[in-house]
Each structure stands twice: as structure tokens, then as C-alpha cells.
Amino acid sequence: MKAIIVGGGIMGLCTAWGLARDGHEVELFEQGPLPNPLASSMDEHRLIRHPYGDHVGYARLIDDAYVAWDLLWDDLGQRFYATTGTLALTGNGADWAERSAAALATIGKPMTELPVTDLTRRFPQIEAKGVERAFWIESGGVLFAQDIVAALARHLARQSRVRLHPHTSVRSADLEQARIVTEAGTAYAADVVVVAAGAWVGRLLPDLGRQLVPSRQVVIYFDLPAEDRAAWAKGPMVIEKTGDVGLYLVPPMEGRGLKVGDHEFSRSGDPMAERTAREDDIQPLLGRCRSLLRGFDRWRTDRLKACFYTVTDDERFVVEKHGARGWVMSPCSGHGFKFGALMGLELARTLASDRDAAAHARWSAGLEAAAPT
DSSP states (O other): OEEEEEOOSHHHHHHHHHHHHTTOEEEEEOSSOSSOTTSTTOSSOEEEOSOOTTOHHHHHHHHHHHHHHHHHHHHHTSOOEEEOOEEEEEOTTOOHHHHHHHHHHHTTOOOEEEOHHHHHHHOTTBOOTTOOEEEEESOOEEEOHHHHHHHHHHHHHTOTTEEEETTOOEEEEETTTTEEEETTSOEEEOSEEEEOOGGGHHHHSGGGTTTSEEEEEEEEEEEOOHHHHHHHTTOOEEEEEOSSOEEEEEOOGGGOOEEEEOOOOOOOOOTTSOOOOOGGGGHHHHHHHHHHBTTGGGOEEEEEEEEEEEEOTTOOOEEEEOSSSEEEEEOOTTOOGGGHHHHHHHHHHHHTSOOOHHHHHHHHTTOSSSOOO
């Protein structure tokens, strides 16, 4: 089988990896360099964690995701991951952490509730203003995203069955005939076409523009005093929701930066536009940092980063067959990277078999307990 993949982010690359390791031919097209610094995948790190609110389907997939990452580490000859544990905090009537704990209990992944009075003793980096309940689980950690993407691109470039086409924009994709045409006017054909174009998918396939909406997001990297950095370098990952403004905190593992962002979607912006982030973008987030993080007044903003990814109304992934010989792959809504290796492997297996496409779509959307057989 021969596959064409449009998009060289984590999903496109992992699908190419899955196909190539099973003996199939792949041609992958990326509009920019490989890796592309504008891709949704490209940043220092991404989180992987079991707590998932009510989305028990995705919580179930985390163990499978770890297995898939281990397979990738074996192929790459290097591990791009550090364990941090996961601290989930809620307050002001929000109940995400409680719902996560309840969902995980049903699948045998219990979280430990920490008395708020003990929270700052165990994690002295936390100020805990506004926190009403706290939960802890030992699992969870940091995936070094841009290192993974770069290493995977290098790995694929060495595979005889894979042809990479960086700096090659695709003008059109025919998902009935499995054909694409590049901006230069060159046509390519295969047995199947997978569109994994991230925030640009609506440009290539306009009918999906309302379902997969580009969203501009801003994250903050902080410069910390040495003692604060040393404390946070031991973890934990923090997922916090206390009403209107919540945050996630990625600790500075293995020399990377400490990053804070939120899960509030802008649902606006053009991924091709200027990506300069402004202080105005982050004022609510800074306010929450100030009340949650001990010693925050000594921290300094190192840099702001604006990025884009697609979002769906229900935050579920879209990995669906379109046309007779095409697939759209958009594990999105700000929580897809952690499943990159798993999504790529499983889509490769479905493409090369008679697996049910609708069952695969339900599984990737977190609606089925196991991958289709």
C-alpha cells in the first residue's frame, strides 16, 4: 500500500512512522520545513496525564498511549519524556478535579485526595488561595514535544519506504481518488490520502472549517529565581480550575522552561498571520498565577508564545474517513499531542486492514474502550 500524508506535525509523522514500520510506502508533504516551527506540535513540551474530567474514554487510552510512546522510543533510540506526577486543583464551585477522580476510580486509577491544609506542606511552591479540593496521582509527565518531532522527522528521512517533501504546499486533495496537487501544479497519487494539516485543515478542505476551528492560544514561559526553579524542577505538573480562569503548569524538567497556559479557546485567528503575543493576552492568567504560585512576584516573563490548533465543539478528536480513499486526522482541542504515537499507529493499522472506519472514528473520539479489530 502507498499512502500520501498532508501535514508534518506529530500526527502526520506518527502515521507515517506506523505505516513505514509495517512495510508500506509513504509520501509526506509539509508546507514548511520539517519540523515546522508554526505547527501545533512545536513547543518545548506537552503534558500526558490520566485525569480527564468526564472524558473517561481518553483516560482509558493513556496507558495505551504510554505503550505506543515506548515503542517509538525504541525506534528512535532515545526517550523524550520525564515523569512529574499530576496535581489537580479546583475551587470556586468548579469540579473538574473531582470529576476526574471519580472517572479514574471506575477504571482502577485512583487519585489521592490531599487535604488543602496539607497541600502547601507537601508542595510548598503552591500558595493555594482559592483552592478547595486537591487530588494527586503519581502518573503523568512531560513529553519533550519539539525534540520528539525533530527526532521522528530524522528517523523517517532514513527510511527507504518514506519520501518527505518539506516546503511543499498542497493546493488540493481529492479524497475520492486519493490524489493531491501541490501549489507548483505537480500531481501525486496513492492508495489513500491522510490530511493531517492541523490548523490549516479548513483551508485545504473548506467543508470542515466549521467543525475544526483554528484557535489562537498564548502561553507564558517564566524566568525563575534559582531556588524556585530547583523546587519546580522536581515537579509536579499542575492542572488547576477555580472558576473563570484555570491554568496548567509545566515544570522545567531537564533544563526546559517553566510554562503556564490555559484551556480557554479563543476560536479565532489566522494561523498564517503574525504571531506576536502581547501582555494584554495574558492578564487574567497572570492574576491567577499570582494567587496560586508562591513567590510569583519574583518571577519574570521570559517570553510569550502564540500558537494555533484546531478545536471542536465537544473537544473530541476527529479521525474520520472522508470519501472513498481519504481520511481526515485532527486529534485536536489542545489535548492531542499526548496521543500522537498511539493515534498514528492505530490509523496506520486501520488503513492497511479491513477495520471498520466508523468504529475507528468512535475510538479516536474517546467513545469506545478499545481500538477496532
